[in-house]
Amino acid sequence: MIRVLTARDDALLVELDDLDQAVALYESLTADPVRGVGVPVPGARTLLVPFRPSAITARVLAAELRARPLERRATSAARTVEIPVRYDGADLAEVAGLLGWSTDELVRRHTAAAWTVGFVGFAPGFAYLTSDDPELVVPRRASPRTRVPAGSVALAGPYSGVYPRESPGGWQLVGRTDAPVWDVTRERPALMLPGDKVRFTAVRDLVGPRVETPTEPAATGAGLGPGTLEVISPGVQALVQDLGRPGSEGAGVSASGALDRPGLRAANRAVGNPSDAAVIESVGGLRMRARGPQVLAVTGAVGDVVVRPGAGGPGSGGSDTAHPGADRPDRRPRPGEPFALDDGDELRLTAPARGVRAYVAVRGGIDVPPVLGSRATDVLAGLGPDPLEPGDLLPVGVPDRGLTATSASGSTAPGDLADAPAPGGLPAAGEVTELRIVLGPRDDWFDAATIERLTGQDWLVTPRSNRIGLRLEGEPLSRVPEQEGTELPSEGCVTGALQVPPSGQPVLFLADHPLTGGYPVVGAVVADHVPLAGQLPAGARIRFTIQHHPGGTP
Missing domain, CATH: 2.40.100.10 (Cyclophilin-like)
Structure with a gap:
């Protein structure tokens, strides 16, 4: 018997009788794709099916999934691995x-x-x-x-x-x-x-050394392309990010990528990059120096942005009070405004009062080697460049022709920054942020009183949160008695999923979450609110409100 459950406003979870049926449906969708449907994620007896609501509704997709044959393809051509x-x-x-x-x-x-x-x-x-x-x-x-x-x-x-x-x-x-x-x-x-x-x-003895896959260096020497950016201090954390690596889910790889994608796109637009160019995702206190003239922009959760003049090369600007460019005043570009760095100039970001993550784009993009088609750092999977360290040199790519940065006055084309939350609208510690959720796929593991507890209280974002997920604290959620002690077979999880471990304290999955999980997911943050969730700092509070599925009940 097939059950089609809501996994997010743009994803369904198909529950089947066993693994063979799950793989059969996976093979069917792979061999004969449905327009608007992304890469499915098989589980022990489920299939997670992402889709684009503008191309197909949840109800129409559910009918299509129920009509698919559940017989495995012939195994004569199956690949054998020893x-x-x-x-x-x-x-x-x-x-x-x-x-x-x-x-x-x-x-x-x-x-x-x-x-x-x-x-x-x-x-x-x-x-x-x-x-x-x-x-x-x-x-x-x-x-x-x-x-x-x-x-x-x-x-x-x-x-x-x-x-x-x-x-x-x-x-x-x-x-x-x-x-x-x-x-x-x-x-x-x-x-x-x-x-x-x-x-x-x-075998008695393993032949040869263990195969280790080296991580491509996040930085190479100066002199590549139109210059480099030198990391003086990464602050709390600085990572190279782009829009991620969707399409590899069948190999167990999450899309990852920037947590605040509108912020990344806005930074790239400001400097004239393609929207998917690699940028730096910064958490508090980044300092960088230009090696060669560059054009940059900073968006997202922005504190003070300070450009300190240098002396035309590495080693300049070593003092907070006196520096070789002291005859030129510091500049303070506005968020979202493109600005120039001369050779040796230093960029300093302070921790933001609201939000968590700033996005620093450079014209030409950060040109580190891609892994599986993306330059994004996935901290859980260990893919992409290592987190940035002092002394790292980030090569800058060659700008695309025909794309120009927005004007020095900071003006943009109409609507350019429309999808990027204004800094004043970002969440702050001690304040309550409302996130819309859809219930499912395992909301039936919780009774009505527990669902009321989920939406009727403010949840605290704890300091143990990271890019994998926000760990929340509040009055615990309890399962219905018949599900107590039950182990859920592993199934696919979306970004924004609210997974409930035995402690009853939910974890809100972010971009680097495991592709599959074994704890019940009571609901998921709607796709449009996922970037906002990625900007929630420790100490912020969340109030969840239920949104009914816009495409109808699957």
Whole structure:
């Protein structure tokens, strides 16, 4: 039986009987796409289907999804992947004991089983594998590890998987492999994708060193293109961001990208860049120096913007009170206004009074190497440039012809900044910000009184929040009694999802969230309010209001 549930105002979650049906629907939509539908995300028995409301309504899409066949394609052409494993995992003996087997029997059964990739989630390249051995089922660890080494081969529930990179994890470790399950330098970065067949083979010794995928440097030497920007201080955090890398969800990769996309687009428009050019996303206190003349603009959550004249090269401007350009006064460009930096000039941003993230665009864009088609830093997946550090040199690209920066007076074409929240409208600590949500897909795990508690109180944004999600604090949300202690099979989650862990304190997912999750999502912030959520500082309060689905009930 198919259930079609609301996941956001522009996404549906299709609940099916089992993994085979979920993969069958995924294959159907991949082979025969629906106009206006994005890349689906398979889960254990669900399929997350994003769509563009201007192209198709939720009701029409739901009818189309219910009409799709749920039979798997012929497997004769399925790709087979062989994974060599040294079975010396920390939990090998414990898992064998849980199953009532010897360790030799566990290894024999794990290698004899035929495994199939059901879906990819948790981390880029992390494939959830199911087998034809119904007895290979073990519980997760009661206490997750804070560090699981890359290449660990693990079991949990009916699944087996290989950790692509070091990360926390609660699966049972039975072995390790050197197979490069995730490599962004390959045409197909994920070694295993939905529908692939997998065989594990036991080996005594792993051949060669573990394959590590080096992160491309965020900076290179001076002299590339029309100049560089030197990082003097990144402040609290400074990252390279663009509009993200949509389209790789099937490999377990979230889109990521700027949290305040209207702010990024506005900064790029101000300097004459394409809207998707890479910029710097700054949290409090960025200082940079121009190496070569540049044109910049700052939007988003902006404090003071100060341009301090330099002496025409690196090493200038080293004092707060006296500097080689002291014969020229400091300048204070307005937010959204393009301004010039001469060679050696320094840009200083102070922490904003409202909001969190400022966007610094330079004409030509930040020209670091793209990863999977994007220059964005994904802090959870470890993709893109590292967070910026003092001394980093960011190469500036060559500006596109025909695009000009807005005038020096700061004027723009009508509507240029219409989709960027005004600085005075950004949220501040201690104030209440209203966010609209749609309920679902798991609002039926909560009773009417709990939904009233969700919308009837102000939720505090705690300091433990980051680009992965806002951790909220308030009167806890409780599940209905029949769902207490229930483990939800992993399913796709949207940006803006309100996931409710056992503590009852929701987490509001932001751009770098895991692609799939195992806690129920009671609702999701509507797409238009997601940028506002990305500007909420610690200490701000949120009041959620329910918006009915504009495309009708699916």
